[in-house]
Amino acid sequence: xxxxxxxxxxxxxxxxxxxxxxxxxxxxxxxxxxxxxxxxxxxxxxxxxxxxxxxxxxxxxxxxxxxxxxxxxxxxxxxxxxxxxxxxxxxxxxxxxxxxxxxxxxxxxxxxxxxxxxxxxxxxxxxxxxxxxxxxxxxxxxxxxxxxxxxxxxxxxxxxxxxxxxxxxxxxxxxxxxxxxxxxxxxxxxxxxxxxxxxxxxxxxxxxxxxxxxxxxxxxxxxxxxxxxxxxxxxxxxxxxxxxxxxxxxxxxxxxxxxxxxxxxxxxxxxxxxxxxxxxxxxxxxxxxxxxxxxxxxxxxxxxxxxxxxxxxxxxxxxxxxxxxxxxxxxxxxxxxxxxxx
Amino acid sequence: xxxxxxxxxxxxxxxxxxxxxxxxxxxxxxxxxxxxxxxxxxxxxxxxxxxxxxxxxxxxxxxxxxxxxxxxxxxxxxxxxxxxxxxxxxxxxxxxxxxxxxxxxxxxxxxxxxxxxxxxxxxxxxxxxxxxxxxxxxxxxxxxxxxxxxxxxxxxxxxxxxxxxxxxxxxxxxxxxxxxxxxxxxxxxxxxxxxxxxxxxxxxxxxxxxxxxxxxxxxxxxxxxxxxxxxxxxxxxxxxxxxxxxxxxxxxxxxxxxxxxxxxxxxxxxxxxxxxxxxxxxxxxxxxxxxxxxxxxxxxxxxxxxxxxxxxxxxxxxxxxxxxxxxxxxxxxxxxxxxxxx
DNA sequence: GTGAAAGCGCTAACAC
DNA sequence: GTGTTAGCGCTTTCAC
Numbered sequence: 024x025x026x027x028x029x030x031x032x033x034x035x036x037x038x039x040x041x042x043x044x045x046x047x048x049x050x051x052x053x054x055x056x057x058x059x060x061x062x063x064x065x066x067x068x069x070x071x072x073x074x075x076x077x078x079x080x081x082x083x084x085x086x087x088x089x090x091x092x093x094x095x096x097x098x099x100x101x102x103x104x105x106x107x108x109x110x111x112x113x114x115x116x117x118x119x120x121x122x123x124x125x126x127x128x129x130x131x132x133x134x135x136x137x138x139x140x141x142x143x144x145x146x147x148x149x150x151x152x153x154x155x156x157x158x159x160x161x162x163x164x165x166x167x168x169x170x171x172x173x174x175x176x177x178x179x180x181x182x183x184x185x186x187x188x189x190x191x192x193x194x195x196x197x198x199x200x201x202x203x204x205x206x207x208x209x210x211x212x213x214x215x216x217x218x219x220x221x222x223x224x225x226x227x228x229x230x231x232x233x234x235x236x237x238x239x240x241x242x243x244x245x246x247x248x249x250x251x252x253x254x255x256x257x258x259x260x261x262x263x264x265x266x267x268x269x270x271x272x273x274x275x276x277x278x279x280x281x282x283x284x285x286x287x288x289x290x291x292x293x294x295x296x297x298x299x300x301x302x303x304x305x306x307x308x309x310x311x312x313x314x315x316x317x318x319x320x321x322x323x324x325x326x327x328x329x330x331x332x333x334x335x336x337x338x339x340x341x342x343x344x345x346x347x348x349x350x351x352x353x354x355x356x357x358x359x360x361x362x363x364x365x
Numbered sequence: 366x367x368x369x370x371x372x373x374x375x376x377x378x379x380x381x382x383x384x385x386x387x388x389x390x391x392x393x394x395x396x397x398x399x400x401x402x403x404x405x406x407x408x409x410x411x412x413x414x415x416x417x418x419x420x421x422x423x424x425x426x427x428x429x430x431x432x433x434x435x436x437x438x439x440x441x442x443x444x445x446x447x448x449x450x451x452x453x454x455x456x457x458x459x460x461x462x463x464x465x466x467x468x469x470x471x472x473x474x475x476x477x478x479x480x481x482x483x484x485x486x487x488x489x490x491x492x493x494x495x496x497x498x499x500x501x502x503x504x505x506x507x508x509x510x511x512x513x514x515x516x517x518x519x520x521x522x523x524x525x526x527x528x529x530x531x532x533x534x535x536x537x538x539x540x541x542x543x544x545x546x547x548x549x550x551x552x553x554x555x556x557x558x559x560x561x562x563x564x565x566x567x568x569x570x571x572x573x574x575x576x577x578x579x580x581x582x583x584x585x586x587x588x589x590x591x592x593x594x595x596x597x598x599x600x601x602x603x604x605x606x607x608x609x610x611x612x613x614x615x616x617x618x619x620x621x622x623x624x625x626x627x628x629x630x631x632x633x634x635x636x637x638x639x640x641x642x643x644x645x646x647x648x649x650x651x652x653x654x655x656x657x658x659x660x661x662x663x664x665x666x667x668x669x670x671x672x673x674x675x676x677x678x679x680x681x682x683x684x685x686x687x688x689x690x691x692x693x694x695x696x697x698x699x700x701x702x703x704x705x706x707x
Numbered sequence: 708g709t710g711a712a713a714g715c716g717c718t719a720a721c722a723c
Numbered sequence: 724g725t726g727t728t729a730g731c732g733c734t735t736t737c738a739c
Binding site for chain 2: 025069071072073074075076078079084086089093094095097100101103104107108111116117118119120121128134135137138139140165167250278281282304305308309310311312321
């Protein structure tokens with residue numbers, strides 16, 4: 024058993040109150056002598072306050088909940104790193120929940136965090152069917168602490184959000200392909216109901232439309248933001264389209280797609296150009312360095328953490344939507360289309 | 366404020382005790398009627414027990430502390446994923462602490478976790494100077510809950526450990542280079558005091574010695590398990606050695622080294638062979654797919670979590686050291702040495 | 708079958 | 724300056 028306030032009180036022949044007062048550096052009226060005594064014995068006994076008890080009475084735990092779909096995904100782990108760094112410098116810790124992209128786990132996770140009395144919840148990448156959305160929305164509303172959504176945005180949620188301008192990101196990616204003369208541009212999306220997916224889809228559509236290019240449904244392939252999803256989608260693209268370019272909604276799926284293309288001995292970028300999204304660390308070190316849309320995960324995490332800290336410190340403070348602007352990083356996986364074959 | 370037992374008791378005109386009994390499915394004597402009533406109203410009011418209060422009285426929080434040097438490193442994030450998956454299926458959550466490879470943060474972290482009443486601590490990759498080691502050792506001993514060390518092993522700690530056979534891993538990596546005819550083999554290590562580093566160094570030394578090769582100190586370069594450390598070490602290798610092969614103590618540093626070599630227009634594997642350690646997801650997708658020693662991060666995490674769960678459930682249970690055996694994955698970054706130049 | 712009361716370790720209002 | 728007391732939300736012993 025750990026050493027408690029009571030132990031120190033007993034040892035020093037003082038009351039628990041006095042000890043608590045001193046140890047919490049309360050601006051108070053305790054004599055130098057007793058203060059020193061208490062400080063010294065606390066040190067000697069290696070006292071650390073029981074945070075469960077503190078949390079219970081203060082209704083504040085210095086704990087923040089972080090819900091993430093897949094911590095092994097580089098984008099999310101960097102996001103988590105940024106959040107942890109910021110929280111850590113404010114003496115707050117993180118409870119990490121990995122949902123595996125499972126909406127059920129997400130919902131359970133929120134309840135778990137509530138019951139653990141976290142001071143705020145940072146929520147990433149929920150992908151919800153319309154049916155789940157209202158459930159989710161009610162749930163979020165029932166959380167009495169600040170909720171910050173990252174990487175997804177539903178206006179009805181009425182909480183602060185940190186996100187990338189996904190629409191623009193997709194737009195510049197596709198525009199880049201169009202500028203290179205591509206007209207048959209397939210895309211590998213994420214799950215249909217994810218707002219990130221929807222926003223990127225909008226950007227893709229906008230760029231195509233502006234260029235007067237057709238938008239055949241059959242050029243859009245539904246992935247899952249995971250490598251094998253990208254690999255599978257690429258197979259389908261090869262079978263059912265004559266695309267000369269692929270826009271993958273994230274880098275990890277782009278890598279999966281690269282593997283498929285390699286398997287079929289299709290050259291990137293000579294036969295097919297490919298552009299990703301996220302700019303994860305390794306995208307520049309691939310066999311063919313990947314052209315991609317930069318998304319500053321660490322900074323997004325930091326900003327989300329800062330907003331959470333703000334809302335914890337000043338409960339009434341205004342909700343904000345913080346949007347990061349993307350930029351394109353052109354590497355070797357995209358190339359001007361050779362010549363119009365027909 | 367959340368709904369409490371008291372709220373339910375009031376609503377149902379029953380006592381807090383009865384409500385608690387029912388909600389905890391205690392094998393008890395409550396009439397069907399009251400039981401149903403309680404269950405129903407709890408459901409209606411969306412009751413979730415306050416885990417702080419539960420933890421305080423039960424001295425068990427269903428929380429496990431995880432201390433990791435760098436969650437953005439693929440090896441550690443996969444480790445975390447394995448741990449989380451296993452814990453999650455036992456209704457336990459994780460408090461994640463990122464130390465940034467900083468021994469001070471590690472020590473503070475352990476105290477933080479203690480004061481939060483975690484049921485166990487899983488501790489990865491501590492790299493400690495002899496001076497810090499005794500401090501650390503005392504600290505670990507002062508923790509009254511199970512501690513599982515992962516990816517580092519100090520016999521004096523007297524707690525369960527899960528690890529890779531690092532010595533063998535390094536041995537087979539270097540042996541592979543030797544079999545390919547290399548004799549000038551540089552290595553990029555981790556921080557000096559890390560036991561993982563020491564063990565891999567032993568394996569390196571053993572393989573060299575067995576082959577009757579010299580072991581010049583100046584062929585060993587101290588890295589930090591990070592990309593830029595690998596890049597820097599490779600610069601030094603180029604300047605001060607005539608190595609034809611590099612054994613990097615992890616993949617991330619190997620990638621840094623690859624970048625340096627590329628910058629200097631040195632071909633891998635034609636001019637220099639390179640072998641890494643970890644087999645992180647991307648190592649097979651690099652410009653030159655990396656030969657590396659496989660380390661099953663997810664499984665190691667799972668196993669660590671299982672051992673933690675065992676020790677939580679059965680406090681007296683025997684401590685164990687679980688060792689995973691490595692194997693070499695040969696890809697394109699290593700090649701037989703062309704010809705002896707002299 | 709059900710409830711009262713004590714106590715987990717702490718903070719904070721109030722008394723002295 | 725210092726101590727008493729109540730209470731945070733829960734479990735658990737014991738009494739009825």
